[in-house]
Amino acid sequence: MPAVRPSAVKTPASSAPLRSGVSRPAIWRVMEIHKIIRTGRHPNCSTLAREIEVTPKTIQRDITFMRDQLDLPLEYHPVKHGYFYTRPVTEFPMLHLSRSDLVALFLARHALEPLRGTRLERMLSASFSKIAEACPGEVSIQWHELDDAFSVKAAGVLAADVTLFGDLLDAIRATREVTFDYHKLTGSQPESRTVQPHHVGQIEHGWYLIAHDPARKAMRTFALQRISHLRLLKSRFVRNASFNARDHLGGGFGVWSYADDASRRHEVRIRFEGYAARVVAERQWHPSQIIEKLNPDGSLVEFRATLSGLEELTRWILSWGSKARVLEPPELKKRVQQEVAGMVA
Incomplete structure (x- = not known):
């Protein structure tokens, strides 16, 4: 059944919640409404007002703001008598910053x-x-x-x-x-x-x-x-x-972009030991990364990632010195060897 927007939602005066005296900031209310609607419960102004402890009129203003100003796909279901999103909302649009x-x-x-x-x-x-x-x-x-x-x-x-x-x-x-x-x-x-x-x-x-x-x-x-x-x-x-x-x-390991050559892929494997293993395992270095602990105390790990380019990754590996060992790909091994040879020279 198609969803429609009601021109007004009337709520009996007796259903108005008791005010607790606690101030509810507008952005807090909007976020709470957003979380409740995402559960799929189809809440209306009265049920939202009771849960958030404000008046139904306040909820109606918040609903209008979410729909008209934040452009959220918010509709009122005529059968289930409550609000719902007409499409998935994974990220909440915050207020526009000047x-x-x-x-x-x-x-x-x-x-x-x-x-x-x-x-x-x-x-x-x-x-x-x-x-x-x-x-x-x-x-x-x-x-x-x-x-x-x-x-x-x-x-x-x-x-x-x-x-x-x-x-x-x-x-x-x-x-x-x-x-x-x-x-x-x-x-x-x-x-x-x-x-x-x-x-x-x-x-x-x-x-x-x-x-x-x-x-x-x-x-x-x-x-x-x-x-x-x-x-x-x-x-x-x-x-x-x-x-x-x-x-x-996403294809690079920092600032460099390889979007023009997105089809190129390097399956990277690097083994870290000692303090380097622990530091590497603690952080998110790249969206595609997988870090596997190779011993119980975490002093030996294997870092894996899929990249389109190796330039910045080469510098990152060199920064760990002898605590890093390149396993794959061969091209990355060669790059690191050439840099080390140049440093020695």
């Missing part, structure tokens, strides 16, 4: 640098990650814990960095092309680029722009610190609806 909100997030991320590796950083990072998830199409943050044995010297955030970050957000939201000078790591001098910005993300403690480069007919990743003379153009572009930052970077 440019100033996102710039504040950018500054706060840098402010936490002195706390990196501490328990407080881990606690705060979870909260900031939830905020960042409110705008997955615009900005993202990846938090990687470091051992307490390591420290990072805190660096200030330049005004130019904040301006660049904010201007890129404006371009992404307005789907406007941008032009800038970019200094590649392998280049002797900056070169001019005109691109269509899709996403700004914090990856491996650095900020990067992911944009479509029409001249190269592909998505490209740019380090913000190597971008200069940014200008927003009047020309608009149509955002690629299928673009997803996580998928774009």
